[in-house]
Amino acid sequence: MSDDERLFDEEMAGVKPLQTEQRVNIKRNVNDPASVEARRQAATAREGKRNFLTTSEIPLLDPYYLLEYRREGVQHGVFRKLKQGKYAIEARLDLHKMTVEQASKQVFEFIREAMAVDLRTVMIVHGRGHRNASGGAVLKSYINHWLPEMSEVQAFSSAQPQHGGAGAVYVMLRKSERKKQENRDRLARGRGN
Template sequence: MARKKDSETTAEDDVSLFRRLMSDAKPLRQMDKAPERRPSVSTRARFARQDEREVLAESLDADIDETETGAGESLHFHRPSVGRRTMRKLGRGNFSVQDEIDLHGMTVPQAKDALHEFIEECESRGYTCIRIVHGKGIGSGDRGPVIKGKVNKWLKQWSEVLAFVSARQIDGGTGAVYVLLRKNRH
């Protein structure tokens, strides 16, 4: 008679031992699950707001190549929802500027942080028209207007910005922009 290998004998012994020990075991009864609670509207709004902040911070950190912006070049941008008449009024300075920030003379990281805080504060106050003074980059030498190009990029990336256009000469000309913000939904 052929003798079984030790590993086969051990495996069969393990299986029979397990079955013998489990013969009088009874399955656990199903546990009742707690009813699923849907988050309240305020919780959703809070998380949506947090998501928006994170996206804004991420977009300001994004290193996307922007087109070169000249010192005397006018900036303009608008979302499809903004009409020509609104853009004309914005460019003529017909909207009341509710607050402004002066970024020129700052480094890019300083300007990024200051702009981020400023826009968040304006949004929380319900402001719809602001002015951003970015400067013309005259002190930047051959590099051209660094902050101006960054502001152009950052404002286009932020969903709460509906439109912006270079300011009238009396308000800073091509060294500043009027910005139209979406009305605060919260």
Template structure:
């Protein structure tokens, strides 16, 4: 009769030898479809001549919105089919800007610069990430979201905008169709 204990030890040694060069798979089992976007560049205050002119008003009534409020706007003349594709997130995103962590003043200038420099192709849109203010005190309104809504309504290049699909930030971002510069 063979010794069961010696067979077990021998089998364990064989198994360890067989798996000696095996490396475990990474813990994250997800593919990143889009590379992370670079942080927006905030221009110093003294660089005013290079910045886009401030054509937006901070005064007047800024509509109060919650973190989950869906932002939506469409100028007259935009085809219903195009606006529906924007709402569904079916338009190609040509450019994106992230305003997280910026003050209202910084975010306004970054947004103005972005809209001025953005060159969306026909049938494309841009994505503006404003966040939902989730890291602030409970019950506090999302300040940047309110101002982005207020500013986009005023900007002459903005033809339409709508809160993004969950894959692109949900109610923490908006898709926007911009008028192409001629």
């Protein structure tokens, strides 16, 4: 036995191990409504802060392909009016000459800002892409891929010829809670007369 080991043994003589309390393993119910709601809010908060739109390769659409998308719950008449360009365009984003990465950031920020100021109908000009060497409409294809991923987007449709036709898209955004309440108040006042 070395001197260090002997010295250690002498110093440790009479030392007793600490007593530890037995712990009860509590199993949380991960499916209770409060924890489910807390996780949902945390996920929504994360989603709202960072751009989740993919810039990885996707199949390219034909330059003259007409875009059309409607979330469940959007009335047919409302969607028809959107397709016909009958809603006032409250804001416009032009993506001409942008890379996919630049366009991703611009679209993400544009939709978030439009929601923040209670806009309902906006337009995104993506171009047809008929001059693209690959033969496909790059930005148009990404717009068609990105918009359904954004929960704020209720519907979209290629624009009428006077607004850019197959090179632009009308986008209908979700109504904010504040605007919904304003409508309820307005309707309630109308019924009271």
